[in-house]
Amino acid sequence: xxxxxxxxxxxxxxxxxxxxxxxxxxxxxxxxxxxxxxxxxxxxxxxxxxxxxxxxxxxxxxxxxxxxxxxxxxxxxxxxxxxxxxxxxxxxxxxxxxxxxxxxxxxxxxxxxxxxxxxxxxxxxxxxxxxxxxxxxxxxxxxxxxxxxxxxxxxxxxxxxxxxxxxxxxxxxxxxxxxxxxxxxxxxxxxxxxxxxxxxxxxxxxxxxxxxxxxxxxxxxxxxxxxxxxxxxxxxxxxxx
Amino acid sequence: xxxxxxxxxxxxxxxxxxxxxxxxxxxxxxxxxxxxxxxxxxxxxxxxxxxxxxxxxxxxxxxxxxxxxxxxxxxxxxxxxxxxxxxxxxxxxxxxxxxxxxxxxxxxxxxxxxxxxxxxxxxxxxxxxxxxxxxxxxxxxxxxxxxxxxxxxxxxxxxxxxxxxxxxxxxxxxxxxxxxxxxxxxxxxxxxxxxxxxxxxxxxxxxxxxxxxxxxxxxxxxxxxxxxxxxxxxxxxxxxxxxxxxxxxxxxxxxxxxxxxxxxx
Numbered sequence: 001x002x003x004x005x006x007x008x009x010x011x012x013x014x015x016x017x018x019x020x021x022x023x024x025x026x027x028x029x030x031x032x033x034x035x036x037x038x039x040x041x042x043x044x045x046x047x048x049x050x051x052x053x054x055x056x057x058x059x060x061x062x063x064x065x066x067x068x069x070x071x072x073x074x075x076x077x078x079x080x081x082x083x084x085x086x087x088x089x090x091x092x093x094x095x096x097x098x099x100x101x102x103x104x105x106x107x108x109x110x111x112x113x114x115x116x117x118x119x120x121x122x123x124x125x126x127x128x129x130x131x132x133x134x135x136x137x138x139x140x141x142x143x144x145x146x147x148x149x150x151x152x153x154x155x156x157x158x159x160x161x162x163x164x165x166x167x168x169x170x171x172x173x174x175x176x177x178x179x180x181x182x183x184x185x186x187x188x189x190x191x192x193x194x195x196x197x198x199x200x201x202x203x204x205x206x207x208x209x210x211x212x213x214x215x216x217x218x219x220x221x222x223x224x225x226x227x228x229x230x231x232x233x234x235x236x237x238x239x240x241x
Numbered sequence: 242x243x244x245x246x247x248x249x250x251x252x253x254x255x256x257x258x259x260x261x262x263x264x265x266x267x268x269x270x271x272x273x274x275x276x277x278x279x280x281x282x283x284x285x286x287x288x289x290x291x292x293x294x295x296x297x298x299x300x301x302x303x304x305x306x307x308x309x310x311x312x313x314x315x316x317x318x319x320x321x322x323x324x325x326x327x328x329x330x331x332x333x334x335x336x337x338x339x340x341x342x343x344x345x346x347x348x349x350x351x352x353x354x355x356x357x358x359x360x361x362x363x364x365x366x367x368x369x370x371x372x373x374x375x376x377x378x379x380x381x382x383x384x385x386x387x388x389x390x391x392x393x394x395x396x397x398x399x400x401x402x403x404x405x406x407x408x409x410x411x412x413x414x415x416x417x418x419x420x421x422x423x424x425x426x427x428x429x430x431x432x433x434x435x436x437x438x439x440x441x442x443x444x445x446x447x448x449x450x451x452x453x454x455x456x457x458x459x460x461x462x463x464x465x466x467x468x469x470x471x472x473x474x475x476x477x478x479x480x481x482x483x484x485x486x487x488x489x490x491x492x493x494x495x496x497x498x499x500x501x502x503x504x505x506x
Contacts, residue, residue, distance in 0.1 A: 004504040011503065077462055079489045079501045217491030 011076055018068050018089045019145070022096070025061045026141040029096045030134045032058065032103035033200065037130035040110035040193070041123040048114075051107035058100035065093040084217065088210040092144065095203040099137065102196040106130075109189045116186045119176055122169075126190065129165045129197050136162065136204035143211045152211035153220075155204060160225045162201035169194040256283040258423060258453040259304060259341075264318035266299050266308065273299045275477040277318070281423065286445055286454045288464035288485065291474035292500065297457050300474070301425050304455065305341035306334045322423070339366050342421035346428040348408030350400030350415075355392050358400040358411055359383060362419040378418055386414035387444050406437025413444060417452075424448060426456040430463065442467050461501055465489050473497045 006012050032051050039048035069090045072078065078086050113123075136155055143151035173187040173194075205224070212220050257280035266274035274296040281287050281304070289297035299308070306327060308314040320327050327337055339362065350358050359379045362368075369375040379396070383389040388410040392403070400411050409429060416424060426445070430438040445454055445467050458464050464471055465485060472482040473496070481488065481497045492498045499505040 004499055006503050007505075008503060079461065079465075080492050080498050082502045083490060 011082075014068075014072050014076065015078075015082060015085055018065060018072060018086065021061065021065050021068065022089050022092050023141060023145060025058060025065065025093060025096050026137065028054070028058050028061065029099045029103065030137055032100055033106075033130050033134050033137070033197075036103045036106040036110065037127040039107055040113065041127045043110075043114040045111060045114060048107040048110045052104050055100050055104040059097060062093045062097040062100075066090060069093075081214075084214050088144070088214045091210055092141075092207050095206050099200045099203050102200050105196055106193050109193055113186060113189050116189075117182075119173075119183060119186055119190065122172070122176075122190050125165075125169055125172070126193055126197070129162065129169070129194065130200075132165065133162055133197050133201045133204065136201055137207070140204045140207035140211065143208060144214070147211070147215050149212060149215050152208040152215075155208035156220070156224045159201050159205045162198055163226065166194050166198040257281065258283045258323065260319075260321045261300075261303070262319045264300065264303060264316065264320060266296070266303060266317075267313075267315040268311070269313040273477055274303075277479045279472060279479060279482055281453050281455055282470065283453055284449055285470055286449050286456060286468040287470040287472065288468035289455065289457045289472050289474060290459075290461060290464050290500070291480075292505070293459075295474040296477045297472075297474040298427055300479075301427055301455060301457050304423065304425055305338045305343055307338075307343065309334055336366075339419040340421055341423045341425060342416035342419060343425045343427070344409070344412050344416050344429050346431050348405060348412050348432065350403070350408050350411050352399065352401055354397045355383075355400050355403070355411060356396040359414050359418045362415060366419055368419065382414040382418040383411075385417050385444075385448070386410045387440055388414055404437075406433045406440065409433055409437065409441060410444070413441070417448070421452060423453045423455065426454065428457055428459060431459065438463070461489075473500060475500065 032054060035047055036051045038044065039051060069086050072086055076082070136158060139151055140155045142148070143155060170191065173191050176183040177187045209219055212218075259281040261277055261279045261281075264274060264277040265272070277296075277300055279300075289301060291297045302308045303316055303320060304327075308316055316328065322337070322341065325332070327341075351361065353361075356379055359382050360375055363375060363378050369378055380389060380393075383392060388407060391407060392398075392411075400408065403411060409432070413429070430441050433441065442463065445456065448454055456464070456467065468485045470482070471485045471488040473480045473488065473492075473494075475496050481492060481494045483493075488497065489501060492501065496505070
């Protein structure tokens with residue numbers, strides 16, 4: 001990585017501006033995740049409606065970033081680090097847009113759930129999980145701006161914790177459903193929410209991998225530790241048996 | 242980058258057409274080229290890039306002993322063509338230059354007819370036995386240079402009357418008429434408009450099936466477009482030499498990175 005300035009200074013400004021935009025977009029997504037989880041936990045329908053409405057701002061921000069990046073490629077023909085910067089901004093914007101959709105979906109389901117009986121402690125657990133995943137997103141984006149490989153690798157490693165949280169919730173919801181079929185509707189919604197938050201975690205990992213691509217010129221080739229849902233499924237079949 | 246190459250970018254890395262080892266060039270006291278090692282592969286377009294005065298043209302001119310014509314120039318080290326040292330006393334530079342042809346920055350047709358421009362080389366090297374054979378070589382060379390259709394009805398017209406892009410393709414036709422094995426091009430498109438440039442680039446790509454092509458260019462996009470191998474020169478050193486896709490996406494040397502991203506001049 002090099003820190004020298006371009007001879008053409010407007011090139012630096014262009015590159016800085018697309019990166020600033022993707023950081024701003026990251027901020028919107030983090031806020032949407034936290035707000036959606038809070039709306040779920042506190043049955044705040046107004047806040048949930050706000051999250052749903054704000055998703056269009058995230059979407060249009062993504063469009064703007066993709067458009068600016070395309071323009072930058074056409075006008076500046078970036079190479080090497082500059083090219084990787086533009087490509088990684090485009091990919092990260094795509095990942096963040098997906099995360100925004102998951103936050104919106106969470107808000108939507110929270111409106112449904114606010115009409116249903118509560119499951120003890122479930123929404124609190126979901127909220128904790130989304131805080132953890134937002135930390136992952138934040139660290140991945142911080143690692144991007146600082147070109148911090150160490151932090152990027154940490155984010156990759158930590159995704160396992162989110163997988164474990166998801167598996168724990170999965171088992172919990174299963175137990176509730178087996179106990180009382182009237183819980184099924186609520187638990188199905190909660191399960192989708194947990195699964196979606198787990199996916200946001202995967203996107204945070206994807207962003208961390210873009211940091212590694214940006215700095216090293218290639219994506220990491222090592223396997224990262226995974227806690228797949230397979231063990232949870234096995235546990236489920238044992239319960240049913 | 243595991244593999245940046247798409248199918249037609251593939252080159253055989255097995256056969257080196259020319260090899261340079263420890264090449265040093267002095268112009269009087271000025272040490273212009275410092276210890277350059279490079280292999281020019283068969284059937285490959287190799288681009289030399291670098292800022293002005295970095296030694297890339299100097300090195301290109303070593304490959305067909307054009308520097309012999311510069312009184313103050315001294316060339317040390319070893320350059321081989323098909324395993325034979327081209328600086329050996331027994332090598333005739335004129336014959337060498339028929340095998341290692343050259344196209345210059347500014348189109349420089351002879352002040353003769355289009356036909357004569359192309360026929361000149363084969364005639365002086367005695368490559369053809371009669372007029373019919375010579376006609377055939379002229380036609381084939383003009384076709385290879387993608388100029389035939391534009392000039393076939395006026396082969397007797399002066400070469401200097403053609404447009405800039407046509408003149409440059411005429412010079413390429415003249416260079417390929419002697420059936421060289423290596424074609425050196427020193428900024429062949431710098432005086433051409435984008436259409437003529439695209440035609441010359443298309444031509445370069447076609448030519449590489451028959452020759453090795455070495456091109457010096459100030460346009461990094463051109464180097465990226467036409468070459469399969471790129472060598473970056475800086476202050477007389479060969480800084481980095483590698484697969485073109487790798488050089489332009491993930492160069493290993495920070496000086497290469499700075500240059501191709503527009504950070505040093």
